Amino acid sequence: MKANAPRRRCHAVWLATLLISLLGCGNEPVDPSTVAEPAAAPAKVYQWKIITTWPKFLPGAGMSAENLAERLRVMSDGRLDIRVYGAGELVGAFEVFDAVSAGNAEMGHGAAYYWRGKMPIAPLFSAIPFGMTAQEVNAWLRYGGGLELWRELYAPFNVVPFAAGNTGVQMAGWFNEEINALEDLAGLKMRIPGLGGEVLERSGGVPVNIPGGEVFTALQTGVIDATEWVGPYNDLALGLYSAGRYYYYPGWHEPGTVLELIVNRQAFEALPADLQAMIATTAQAINDDTLSDYTARSVAALETLEREHGVLLRLLPAEVIGKLRQASLQVVAETAGEDELSQRIYKSYTGFLNGVRRYTDLTEKAYLEIR
Ligand code: CA
Numbered sequence: 001m002k003a004n005a006p007r008r009r010c011h012a013v014w015l016a017t018l019l020i021s022l023l024g025c026g027n028e029p030v031d032p033s034t035v036a037e038p039a040a041a042p043a044k045v046y047q048w049k050i051i052t053t054w055p056k057f058l059p060g061a062g063m064s065a066e067n068l069a070e071r072l073r074v075m076s077d078g079r080l081d082i083r084v085y086g087a088g089e090l091v092g093a094f095e096v097f098d099a100v101s102a103g104n105a106e107m108g109h110g111a112a113y114y115w116r117g118k119m120p121i122a123p124l125f126s127a128i129p130f131g132m133t134a135q136e137v138n139a140w141l142r143y144g145g146g147l148e149l150w151r152e153l154y155a156p157f158n159v160v161p162f163a164a165g166n167t168g169v170q171m172a173g174w175f176n177e178e179i180n181a182l183e184d185l186a187g188l189k190m191r192i193p194g195l196g197g198e199v200l201e202r203s204g205g206v207p208v209n210i211p212g213g214e215v216f217t218a219l220q221t222g223v224i225d226a227t228e229w230v231g232p233y234n235d236l237a238l239g240l241y242s243a244g245r246y247y248y249y250p251g252w253h254e255p256g257t258v259l260e261l262i263v264n265r266q267a268f269e270a271l272p273a274d275l276q277a278m279i280a281t282t283a284q285a286i287n288d289d290t291l292s293d294y295t296a297r298s299v300a301a302l303e304t305l306e307r308e309h310g311v312l313l314r315l316l317p318a319e320v321i322g323k324l325r326q327a328s329l330q331v332v333a334e335t336a337g338e339d340e341l342s343q344r345i346y347k348s349y350t351g352f353l354n355g356v357r358r359y360t361d362l363t364e365k366a367y368l369e370i371r
Pocket of ligand 1: 228229230
């Protein structure tokens with residue numbers, strides 16, 4: 001027994017030491033992150049500007065850039081700090097592409113058809129008359145080779161494009177007078193950008209291209225007789241109902257307009273890979289989100305336009321649609337021009353459209369007709 005006594009004492013001391021250490025008594029608390037770790041360098045913050053072709057905070061299109069900047073700020077934990085500028089705040093709506101190309105802003109948000117003067121084929125990456133719907137054009141861009149061609153087209157300008165929003169099928173627009181026959185288009189001064197404008201011209205009208213922020217005044221003061229803009233959600237926000245009484249559909253000229261995010265190439269390439277991936281993924285999320293926003297909010301906006309503002313909805317007559325379709329086929333074919341890249345883009349777009357048209361007829365269209 002006696003021989004065991006020192007051993008028991010030894011055990012008791014050992015147990016007490018163990019308990020003290022388990023209970024944390026008698027020891028200074030140790031933060032594991034400070035043990036043998038070098039101090040982390042503060043994360044580099046990229047302070048960027050995104051300039052847009054939209055009036056500041058315009059519902060839908062204008063909010064795409066705001067939402068994009070906010071999501072990127074949160075996801076990057078503040079490393080991508082992007083300030084949003086509406087049209088005219090830093091540069092005019094139609095100067096966005098050049099400013100991003102020159103690196104005066106790292107990012108821009110707009111639509112490819114605004115750059116038609118620089119690249120006649122560009123409208124194929126936003127919308128063409130009687131072209132693809134949102135669902136179809138997204139399929140072409142992502143899985144039909146469209147995005148690669150778009151990147152190739154913008155590459156000489158030092159600009160990287162991403163699809164970042166879609167309006168869905170737009171409305172044909174606001175008219176001071178009813179359109180009952182083809183003759184009613186004769187001499188009609190209408191704000192309608194891109195290829196739609198050219199089609200209108202061949203159908204007797206006079207296209208005018210002015211930024212969204214100036215449309216209301218132009219229609220109200222009689223500078224123009226008609227205007228298209230987007231659809232109920234945006235058109236209500238701009239107050240177009242008080243400048244034009246008749247609201248025509250469908251938007252033959254913009255059946256699924258892609259909004260674009262453009263990024264200056266050097267700025268993009270200077271980013272670490274994780275931030276580049278965040279931009280690409282966020283653009284895709286915004287592309288989807290904007291279409292949902294337009295669809296959901298246009299329902300309520302249309303009701304407000306009709307009930308509160310007495311707007312009169314009108315379907316474009318078949319004769320007018322027939323003429324516009326015929327002119328559209330010519331105008332779009334001519335847009336392909338002579339150069340090799342434009343030809344490839346035209347063939348890719350029209351090839352995909354011809355294929356997907358039949359599939360859409362068998363699925364979406366057939367379903368919508370029985371619903
Ligand atoms: Ca439009």
